[in-house]
Amino acid sequence: MRRITGIGQYVVGDSPLHRLDSAAKIGVAVAFTVALFTVGGFAGLAVVAGAVVAAVAISRVPVSAVARGLRAVAMIMVLTVVANALRWQPVDALARLGPLAIDGAGLRTGVFFAVRIVLLVTGTSLLTLTTSPVRLAGGIERVLAPLEVFRIPVGDLAMTLTIALRFIPTTAEEAENIMTAQQARGASFDTGGPLARARAYAPVLVPLFFQLFRRADALATAMEARCYRGSEGRTRLVEERMKRSDWLTMIGVSMVLIAVGWLL
Amino acid sequence: MISFESVGFRYRSDTPLALEGVSLHVSPGELVAIVGANGSGKSTLARLCDGLLTPTAGRVLVDGLDTSDPETIWSIRSLVGMVFQDPDDQIVGTVVEEDCAFGPENLGVPSAEIRERVDAALSAVGLEGLQRREPHLLSEGQKQRLAVAGALAMRPRYLVLDEPTAMLDPVGRRSVLEVTEHLARVEGHGVLVVSHDVAGVARSDRVIGLARGRVIYDGAPEQLLADPGMMESLGLAPSPAGVLAEALRACGLDVPFTAADAEGVVDALCR
Amino acid sequence: MSLTFSHVSCAYAPGTSAASVALQDVSFVLEPGELVVVLGPTGSGKTTLLRAAAGLLPIVAGAVKVDGRPVSGSGAVRGSVGLVFQRPESQFFSLTVEEDCAFGPRNLGRGSSDALADAHAALSTVGLDPRSFGAREPWSLSGGEARRAALAGVLAMRPRYLLLDEPTAGLDADGRAAVSAAIEAARRDAGVMVVTHDSEIFLGHADRVLVLSEGRSAFSGDVTELLAAFDRLSSSGAVQPPEVPRTLMLARERGLPVVGALTLDPLVAAAMLARAVGDCEGGPL
Numbered sequence: 079m080r081r082i083t084g085i086g087q088y089v090v091g092d093s094p095l096h097r098l099d100s101a102a103k104i105g106v107a108v109a110f111t112v113a114l115f116t117v118g119g120f121a122g123l124a125v126v127a128g129a130v131v132a133a134v135a136i137s138r139v140p141v142s143a144v145a146r147g148l149r150a151v152a153m154i155m156v157l158t159v160v161a162n163a164l165r166w167q168p169v170d171a172l173a174r175l176g177p178l179a180i181d182g183a184g185l186r187t188g189v190f191f192a193v194r195i196v197l198l199v200t201g202t203s204l205l206t207l208t209t210s211p212v213r214l215a216g217g218i219e220r221v222l223a224p225l226e227v228f229r230i231p232v233g234d235l236a237m238t239l240t241i242a243l244r245f246i247p248t249t250a251e252e253a254e255n256i257m258t259a260q261q262a263r264g265a266s267f268d269t270g271g272p273l274a275r276a277r278a279y280a281p282v283l284v285p286l287f288f289q290l291f292r293r294a295d296a297l298a299t300a301m302e303a304r305c306y307r308g309s310e311g312r313t314r315l316v317e318e319r320m321k322r323s324d325w326l327t328m329i330g331v332s333m334v335l336i337a338v339g340w341l342l
Numbered sequence: 343m344i345s346f347e348s349v350g351f352r353y354r355s356d357t358p359l360a361l362e363g364v365s366l367h368v369s370p371g372e373l374v375a376i377v378g379a380n381g382s383g384k385s386t387l388a389r390l391c392d393g394l395l396t397p398t399a400g401r402v403l404v405d406g407l408d409t410s411d412p413e414t415i416w417s418i419r420s421l422v423g424m425v426f427q428d429p430d431d432q433i434v435g436t437v438v439e440e441d442c443a444f445g446p447e448n449l450g451v452p453s454a455e456i457r458e459r460v461d462a463a464l465s466a467v468g469l470e471g472l473q474r475r476e477p478h479l480l481s482e483g484q485k486q487r488l489a490v491a492g493a494l495a496m497r498p499r500y501l502v503l504d505e506p507t508a509m510l511d512p513v514g515r516r517s518v519l520e521v522t523e524h525l526a527r528v529e530g531h532g533v534l535v536v537s538h539d540v541a542g543v544a545r546s547d548r549v550i551g552l553a554r555g556r557v558i559y560d561g562a563p564e565q566l567l568a569d570p571g572m573m574e575s576l577g578l579a580p581s582p583a584g585v586l587a588e589a590l591r592a593c594g595l596d597v598p599f600t601a602a603d604a605e606g607v608v609d610a611l612c613r
Numbered sequence: 614m615s616l617t618f619s620h621v622s623c624a625y626a627p628g629t630s631a632a633s634v635a636l637q638d639v640s641f642v643l644e645p646g647e648l649v650v651v652l653g654p655t656g657s658g659k660t661t662l663l664r665a666a667a668g669l670l671p672i673v674a675g676a677v678k679v680d681g682r683p684v685s686g687s688g689a690v691r692g693s694v695g696l697v698f699q700r701p702e703s704q705f706f707s708l709t710v711e712e713d714c715a716f717g718p719r720n721l722g723r724g725s726s727d728a729l730a731d732a733h734a735a736l737s738t739v740g741l742d743p744r745s746f747g748a749r750e751p752w753s754l755s756g757g758e759a760r761r762a763a764l765a766g767v768l769a770m771r772p773r774y775l776l777l778d779e780p781t782a783g784l785d786a787d788g789r790a791a792v793s794a795a796i797e798a799a800r801r802d803a804g805v806m807v808v809t810h811d812s813e814i815f816l817g818h819a820d821r822v823l824v825l826s827e828g829r830s831a832f833s834g835d836v837t838e839l840l841a842a843f844d845r846l847s848s849s850g851a852v853q854p855p856e857v858p859r860t861l862m863l864a865r866e867r868g869l870p871v872v873g874a875l876t877l878d879p880l881v882a883a884a885m886l887a888r889a890v891g892d893c894e895g896g897p898l
């Protein structure tokens with residue numbers, strides 16, 4: 079049986095990366111993503127890779143936690159390499175496999191894209207690995223706050239995000255209970271073709287959704303009873319504010335990354 | 343004081359009255375039990391206490407403020423803390439202290455003071471040290487006590503609990519009831535508990551009994567427990583210890599009607 | 614013909630508040646017509662026990678056999694062991710009560726009208742008239758009715774062994790009485806095992822009791838033996854005795870000379886206490 083881990087992948091710690099303001103981390107993550115997609119060749123990629131490795135080291139997060147995220151994209155990486163490398167009638171063939179051939183230029187492109195995916199996943203997962211869900215939601219809220227000018231309810235969205243995170247383990251547990259209960263009544267989820275299997279999930283999804291809607295209603299009542307009126311005027315238990323060091327780190331690192339993407 | 347003045351309520355114009363002509367009051371320091379069979383209007387009454395529902399007839403006043411008045415409703419909600427039946431339907435925080443802080447955060451309390459209130463509230467319900475625990479790792483009894491702490495963090499004068507122990511095992515039930523007694527008797531809150539539990543009823547200062555939306559009893563627990571007819575109208579069955587106590591009384595022993603659990607009976611015998 | 618659990622050990626990590634509750638060397642035998650009550654604090658492995666008995670959990674040691682055949686996965690068990698989970702009414706998914714009840718028999722391969730007939734029979738057994746309740750929406754039922762309807766959903770599969778996890782939790786006095794009566798009715802055709810905190814209602818009818826503590830069997834025997842063992846069991850925290858024996862135990866602790874074996878009967882207990890206090894005017898006792 080799986081153990082249902084709590085919210086997200088947050089690994090408790092006290093590294094400089096953990097202590098960095100969450101909004102600053104989000105800013106760096108954005109710059110990092112921009113840099114990754116503007117980088118021109120392997121040289122630039124290597125520099126960015128070096129930055130990622132350094133960040134992982136500074137964060138003191140176990141490599142296994144970082145690697146876990148990569149498992150999900152392993153298939154995509156392989157497909158990327160293969161799709162780019164194999165050609166029908168290549169210009170610069172390195173080897174032949176029947177009618178198909180491995181194209182040298184294609185292989186290079188494929189590897190480039192694959193490495194980029196690895197770096198993207200690793201770099202951005204460092205954000206969730208070193209930032210607790212509460213601070214992450216707070217950071218997102220502060221970063222998006224200017225959008226309030228356009229009447230977008232950023233605060234309410236952040237609250238929605240926090241509540242959704244809080245209910246992930248609870249909902250997963252309920253889904254599992256319902257599945258087991260229906261299995262005990264003879265339901266089977268792994269026989270038959272795709273259509274049959276999809277139908278088999280109805281006895282799980284219907285009660286689950288019913289419960290979720292009922293719970294949402296009850297939760298809304300409970301929140302009102304605790305004076306929730308929307309996010310205006312709310313204070314926080316954990317008040318994060320950008321310090322000078324956070325600004326300097328964010329601006330400095332972002333500028334370097336973007337420069338790398340531009341130049342290399 | 344929370345007071346109901348001839349309150350009537352119906353959910354929709356085509357449904358019968360859920361409450362009719364209800365008048366009652368609860369003062370700080372009192373522990374009041376609200377009893378009645380299913381459908382008697384107990385939950386409706388609980389929700390009228392802090393304006394989650396507003397009366398269709400009569401009015402509900404909390405320290406003089408009318409719950410129907412949109413200007414004062416939020417002040418009322420910080421005076422009256424609510425705890426509901428299912429702990430999972432009340433907990434919004436990703437960790438214990440975050441959830442407990444939810445109320446004060448909504449009230450715009452400054453950050454440092456929120457910390458104080460949270461720590462105090464968690465201590466008051468026996469959850470000190472669990473600040474960073476994720477809610478899904480708590481037992482049901484702990485979750486319910488967290489819900490109580492969340493209400494306490496708003497520094498209410500009154501607490502209304504709607505069948506708080508319905509989903510708990512005996513250990514969890516006892517822990518929550520002890521907390522409610524402490525909050526009324528020691529901390530001086532006015533505590534209203536909607537309940538089926540006869541043992542809890544026996545330990546309250548006053549009992550209000552509802553049947554089909556009307557108040558049919560408002561007085562001390564002793565008289566109620568001594569009145570089998572009234573007990574039945576309110577959907578209460580004597581507890582096993584209560585049956586034992588009745589047999590002892592038939593034998594001539596002086597065991598009060600409020601002895602509804604083992605401790606109550608033995609205390610009486612050892613006097 | 615029995616459900617046997619011999620020296621079973623298993624590990625379970627459900628991700629609930631009871632993190633990784635294992636069973637260690639637990640044994641019991643359940644025969645049709647019997648009622649076995651399982652007691653123990655939250656987290657002692659009671660739910661794990663039921664799931665293993667229903668073939669829903671892999672076991673690490675020992676053997677679980679249903680009518681002589683070992684249980685492996687849910688194959689051997691389908692239909693012979695019915696498991697009713699906690700709050701089963703939260704698992705309704707059909708538009709009518711009878712449709713939901715018929716789900717089990719349909720999965721066992723019963724034809725549509727046969728499955729419906731089974732559903733109706735089960736609803737009658739639990740005291741819900743199929744003619745009035747059959748077409749109702751499951752979510753419109755009261756607490757006790759919904760609980761019984763969910764129970765009927767399992768009974769409709771005609772299991773020879775019925776396992777129930779906290780069947781009376783969260784119900785009021787009427788609901789509890791109705792569910793208890795439904796279980797007694799089911800007992801005619803099946804061996805019943807009930808995991809519960811509500812010992813008041815079930816101990817009176819129990820043939821045998823199993824007490825679990827931290828995954829191990831702390832007690833196994835009949836009710837009389839359980840009463841004799843309450844002192845030891847409650848001091849170790851393994852079980853909370855029902856109010857009547859608890860009153861007697863508390864009286865003894867406080868120094869009253871209570872003579873006689875612990876009992877569940879409030880009248881007998883009252884007589885014992887009256888004698889201990891030395892004052893009885895010979896009332897209805």
